[in-house]
Each structure stands twice: as structure tokens, then as C-alpha cells.
Amino acid sequence: MKQKRIRIDVQDKDGAKYDFKIEGNVTKEKVLKIFELMDLINIEEDQAxxxxxxxxxxxxxxxxxxxxxxxxxxxxxxxxxxxxxxxxxxxxxxxxxxxxxxxxxxxxxxxxxxxxxxxxxxxxxxx
Missing domain, CATH: 1.10.10.10 (Winged helix-like DNA-binding domain superfamily/Winged helix DNA-binding domain)
Known part of the structure; x- marks a missing residue:
């Protein structure tokens, strides 16, 4: 069985780059945690x-x-x-x-x- 791998690259409004990578037993919960983290990073951006x-x-x-x-x-x-x-x-x-x-x-x-x-x-x- 092929190993699952998800990679997410994002850049915020200040130009900072973030790379997220999940390998192996990828579950919906793990992916949702990454999205929650991404939301936390962009909190200031969402205010306006x-x-x-x-x-x-x-x-x-x-x-x-x-x-x-x-x-x-x-x-x-x-x-x-x-x-x-x-x-x-x-x-x-x-x-x-x-x-x-x-x-x-x-x-x-x-x-x-x-x-x-x-x-x-x-x-x-x-x-």
C-alpha cells in the first residue's frame, strides 16, 4: 500500500512562508488540525x-x-x-x-x- 502524503504551502500577507507536510497515516482529524493552525496564523488578517x-x-x-x-x-x-x-x-x-x-x-x-x-x-x- 502506498504511503499517503499531503503538503500544504501558504504565504501570509507579510510574505512569511509556511510549509506543512503530513506523511503516513493521514486522517481527516490531522488535516483539520493543520487548517486550524493555519487559521490561527491568519487571525490578524481575518480581522479586517x-x-x-x-x-x-x-x-x-x-x-x-x-x-x-x-x-x-x-x-x-x-x-x-x-x-x-x-x-x-x-x-x-x-x-x-x-x-x-x-x-x-x-x-x-x-x-x-x-x-x-x-x-x-x-x-x-x-x-
Whole structure:
């Protein structure tokens, strides 16, 4: 049986490069730990979304309009169009929210015929 190997190379906004490599018994839990570490490295970057990008604007709307409650892509679309005064397709909003869910930035739950989302907050542990 061939040994599994995953390599992830990333670069932060300051130009620092990070190389992650997992070899051998690669499990979903091990890969998720790498992604959690990557999120910790980019915490400062996530604090100020890039409002020049559609994804940054969608994240800004979700974070500011729905900081603790559940929301749908339709609600984000409505707030987005109100705040930025520009049209956007529901499919675009849904795609970005699905990406945020795959990056563990939002929790995604099926509610009837549509998905609902909630922003995931990382609680800081104090010793």
C-alpha cells in the first residue's frame, strides 16, 4: 500500500512562508488540525476583510449584520445590496458562504429547503 502524503504551502500577507507536510497515516482529524493552525496564523488578517473583493464584502456583511444569530444566503444578499448599493446573484452569495463553511468560518445547517449559517467564534482559553 502506498504511503499517503499531503503538503500544504501558504504565504501570509507579510510574505512569511509556511510549509506543512503530513506523511503516513493521514486522517481527516490531522488535516483539520493543520487548517486550524493555519487559521490561527491568519487571525490578524481575518480581522479586517478586504472590501475590494466580493468575498470580503460578503464576509463583512455576515459578520456585522449577524454576529451571533443564524442567517440565510437570501438575508445576506439583501443586506449586501442595501449596504453596497450594487446587485449580486444569490448563487454568488451561496458559493461564498459554502466556502466559508469549508474553511470553518461559519457553521452550515440544512433548514427545510435552504441552508442556514452561523459565524463560528473561537473562544480564547485563559489559564
Amino acid at each position: 476583510p478586504n472590501l475590494d473583493s466580493v468575498g470580503g464584502k460578503i464576509w463583512n456583511v455576515a459578520e456585522n449584520s449577524f454576529p451571533t444569530g443564524r442567517f440565510t444566503s437570501s438575508e445576506v444578499l439583501e443586506k449586501y445590496e442595501d449596504e453596497y448599493n450594487e446587485p449580486i446573484k444569490l448563487s454568488v452569495v451561496s458559493t461564498y458562504l459554502a466556502r466559508f463553511a469549508s474553511r470553518n468560518r461559519v457553521e452550515r445547517t440544512r433548514t427545510g429547503r435552504e441552508w442556514s449559517y452561523q459565524i463560528i467564534r473561537i473562544a480564547q482559553k485563559h489559564s
